[in-house]
Amino acid sequence: MRILLVDDEQExxxxxxxxxxxxxxxxxxxxxxxxxxxxxGRQNYDLAVLDVKMPRISGLExxxxxxxxxxxxxxxxxTGHGSANDFYSGSxxxxxxxxxxxxxxxxxxxxxxxxxxxx
Amino acid sequence: MASPMKFLQKFKPIFWDYRPGNSGPFxxxxxxxxxxxRRVLLLVCVALGPLxxxxxxxxxxxxxxxxxxxxxxxxxxxxxxxxxxxxxxEKRKLALDFVVQHHPFEKITDAEHxxxxxxxxxxxxxGFTDLGLITTAGDQFRYYGPYxxxxxxxxxxxxFHEVMEKGLYFSEVFRGFRDTPHLVIAIKYKLNDTFxxxxxxxxxxxxxxxxxxxxxIGNGDAFLINHQGILQTSTRSHGLALESIKLPIPEYSExxxxxxxxxxxxxxxxIGYAYLPDTPFILMITEQKSVLMAPWLKTQIVIIxxxxxxxxxxxxxxxxVATHLVTQIFVADQKRVQTLHEVEHTSRLAxxxxxxxxxxxxxxxxxxxxxxxxxxxxxxxxxxQQTDQTTKLISQIDSILASVERCGNITKRLxxxxxxxxxxxxxxxxxxxxxxxxxxxxxxxEYRSIQVTVKVDENIPEIETDRGKMQQVFLNLINNAFAAxxxxxxxxxxxxxxxxxxxxxxxTDDGSGIPEADLKRIYEPFFSTKTKKGGTGLGLSITYxxxxxxxxxxxxxxxxxxxxxxxxxxxxxxxxxx
Numbered sequence: 147m148r149i150l151l152v153d154d155e156q157e158x159x160x161x162x163x164x165x166x167x168x169x170x171x172x173x174x175x176x177x178x179x180x181x182x183x184x185x186x187g188r189q190n191y192d193l194a195v196l197d198v199k200m201p202r203i204s205g206l207e208x209x210x211x212x213x214x215x216x217x218x219x220x221x222x223x224x225t226g227h228g229s230a231n232d233f234y235s236g237s238x239x240x241x242x243x244x245x246x247x248x249x250x251x252x253x254x255x256x257x258x259x260x261x262x263x264x265x
Numbered sequence: 266m267a268s269p270m271k272f273l274q275k276f277k278p279i280f281w282d283y284r285p286g287n288s289g290p291f292x293x294x295x296x297x298x299x300x301x302x303r304r305v306l307l308l309v310c311v312a313l314g315p316l317x318x319x320x321x322x323x324x325x326x327x328x329x330x331x332x333x334x335x336x337x338x339x340x341x342x343x344x345x346x347x348x349x350x351x352x353x354x355e356k357r358k359l360a361l362d363f364v365v366q367h368h369p370f371e372k373i374t375d376a377e378h379x380x381x382x383x384x385x386x387x388x389x390x391x392g393f394t395d396l397g398l399i400t401t402a403g404d405q406f407r408y409y410g411p412y413x414x415x416x417x418x419x420x421x422x423x424x425f426h427e428v429m430e431k432g433l434y435f436s437e438v439f440r441g442f443r444d445t446p447h448l449v450i451a452i453k454y455k456l457n458d459t460f461x462x463x464x465x466x467x468x469x470x471x472x473x474x475x476x477x478x479x480x481x482i483g484n485g486d487a488f489l490i491n492h493q494g495i496l497q498t499s500t501r502s503h504g505l506a507l508e509s510i511k512l513p514i515p516e517y518s519e520x521x522x523x524x525x526x527x528x529x530x531x532x533x534x535x536i537g538y539a540y541l542p543d544t545p546f547i548l549m550i551t552e553q554k555s556v557l558m559a560p561w562l563k564t565q566i567v568i569i570x571x572x573x574x575x576x577x578x579x580x581x582x583x584x585x586v587a588t589h590l591v592t593q594i595f596v597a598d599q600k601r602v603q604t605l606h607e608v609e610h611t612s613r614l615a616x617x618x619x620x621x622x623x624x625x626x627x628x629x630x631x632x633x634x635x636x637x638x639x640x641x642x643x644x645x646x647x648x649x650q651q652t653d654q655t656t657k658l659i660s661q662i663d664s665i666l667a668s669v670e671r672c673g674n675i676t677k678r679l680x681x682x683x684x685x686x687x688x689x690x691x692x693x694x695x696x697x698x699x700x701x702x703x704x705x706x707x708x709x710x711e712y713r714s715i716q717v718t719v720k721v722d723e724n725i726p727e728i729e730t731d732r733g734k735m736q737q738v739f740l741n742l743i744n745n746a747f748a749a750x751x752x753x754x755x756x757x758x759x760x761x762x763x764x765x766x767x768x769x770x771x772x773t774d775d776g777s778g779i780p781e782a783d784l785k786r787i788y789e790p791f792f793s794t795k796t797k798k799g800g801t802g803l804g805l806s807i808t809y810x811x812x813x814x815x816x817x818x819x820x821x822x823x824x825x826x827x828x829x830x831x832x833x834x835x836x837x838x839x840x841x842x843x
Contacts, residue, residue: 155630155633155634157634157637157638157664158630158633158634158637161634161637161638161640161641161664162637164641165637165640165641165644168644168648199626199708199712200712201711201712201714202714204712226625226626226627226629226630226633247629248629248630248632248633248636249629249632249633249635249636249637250633250636252637252640
């Protein structure tokens with residue numbers, strides 16, 4: 147099981163990856179949509195955890211690109227906005243398995259990851 | 266003096282000391298003192314103009330008519346008196362003519378018969394003092410009268426030569442040999458081929474009585490003067506007979522005439538006069554103009570009193586009506602200004618509300634980092650797999666502290682934005698204000714790939730202005746620009762110093778632009794093209810008001826599909842306010 151964490155806050159995404167790693171989850175991270183797509187082009191992932199709002203390429207746009215590279219990939223979205231509109235205005239297909247509001251509770255995140263990978 | 270002033274203070278309108286400068290960005294629509302003055306002036310002109318004009322017209326017309334009436338009455342009086350006096354003299358001249366024509370020379374020259382003639386003349390016509398017959402050598406060879414004038418020679422008297430030359434002579438009043446004022450009628454006759462002068466003395470008392478019987482108003486005078494201005498009859502106030510009159514001698518007029526003149530005491534007289542034909546007399550009637558005009562003046566005083574009371578009443582009514590009207594407008598305007606102030610405050614809060622989403626996102630990011638760092642710290646302590654735990658923990662705590670500071674800065678900025686509703690003029694760095702406002706919008710710009718450029722010329726000093734209000738100005742303009750732009754657009758903010766005492770700020774976007782028809786209305790309150798997107802239509806109206814309040818000007822240029830540019834000129838100091 148290998149997941150990709152994507153957020154424009156490097157400190158957040160790197161720390162989250164480290165914490166997941168400490169829990170036995172192989173987590174890679176990227177600081178922008180471009181870096182995420184570049185990594186997805188080089189290696190396969192089972193799940194991508196994407197921040198919705200990012201400079202230049204948003205999380206939704208990253209998902210759309212990644213679907214072409216890795217069609218089997220599943221997604222969890224994170225957002226700093228407290229509005230439900232941000233969640234549901236994007237894709238709500240079967241591959242999107244969850245929406246989380248920052249700050250993210252790691253146990254909930256792990257629950258969602260497991261849920262996504264088991265399904 | 267304090268008491269009357271205190272009393273007058275009670276009537277001072279409530280708006281009298283109101284200063285429009287205190288009313289903030291939404292200034293009063295009127296200068297109430299000026300409005301009140303204009304209303305009062307207009308009402309005074311409309312209400313008092315006709316009344317005063319009528320009063321003046323009445324005064325002038327009635328004065329003119331009264332004077333005309335006085336002149337006519339005086340002229341009529343002079344004419345009548347002239348006829349009376351002329352008739353008096355003519356009758357006596359004709360009587361003498363009759364005596365000479367119808368009596369033989371022997372009888373006339375007979376002393377006894379002359380006495381009878383004298384008695385007959387006084388019994389029928391009257392007014393004769395004596396009668397005399399004089400030869401062409403000037404000798405009075407027959408005389409009947411109370412004086413001893415028999416044998417007197419008049420060859421050296423001027424009147425003697427005049428009668429010899431003209432045939433008829435009316436003398437002036439003179440003293441003569443009898444040394445008492447009298448006048449003489451002398452007629453030259455040819456009897457038995459010899460010329461004689463028949464001479465009669467007229468009783469001056471009778472003459473004076475005739476003149477004094479003229480009915481005059483007040484201390485008016487009727488009298489005769491000769492052509493040299495010597496009084497021929499006594500007067501009430503211009504001297505005795507044979508004294509020089511102090512009034513000017515009227516110039517010759519064939520007909521009766523009237524004029525006005527001031528005497529030596531400054532008293533104005535209306536003088537009617539007539540030259541009596543074939544005599545040396547000028548008949549004069551003088552009356553004091555003040556006495557003649559007194560009835561008119563009395564009427565005028567009554568009219569003027571009524572007008573004065575009317576004017577006072579109207580002025581009081583105008584004062585109260587104008588004050589009431591302007592006070593109503595003032596109160597309504599104050600309510601309007603107060604409401605707009607509240608709207609400004611609400612709008613300010615609304616703009617902060619619009620920022621809330623961005624602020625929440627900004628705060629959530631450092632909170633998320635804190636969350637992860639704290640979580641990692643706990644993980645390190647829980648799982649204990651790290652060999653150098655202390656260094657790792659300090660690094661996590663530093664990161665937490667930095668994120669807390671980041672949150673603090675965001676909340677401080679937000680709080681700073683909400684404060685300062687009242688004008689607070691201080692020296693501020695305009696670039697710092699722009700950066701402050703952009704701090705709220707940087708993330709949105711990043712996410713929407715909007716290129717924001719800020720360029721401030723190096724020679725821009727700190728300016729005296731209100732920090733909070735300038736933040737509001739920039740926030741409104743940048744928010745509007747963001748709303749007008751597509752993702753990937755560009756916003757350019759420039760600050761220049763084109764003239765010595767002003768800075769020019771331009772905010773240029775490449776958004777949708779504003780149609781020309783809307784350009785004229787964008788500063789109107791509640792005008793909005795974004796009502797469906799939550800626009801209140803107050804943003805630009807408030808921005809315009811704020812710029813004006815800070816002594817600046819605001820212009821806009823826009824082309825649909827190309828973009829919009831707002832140009833703000835601000836004074837460097839508040840003393841430079843236009």
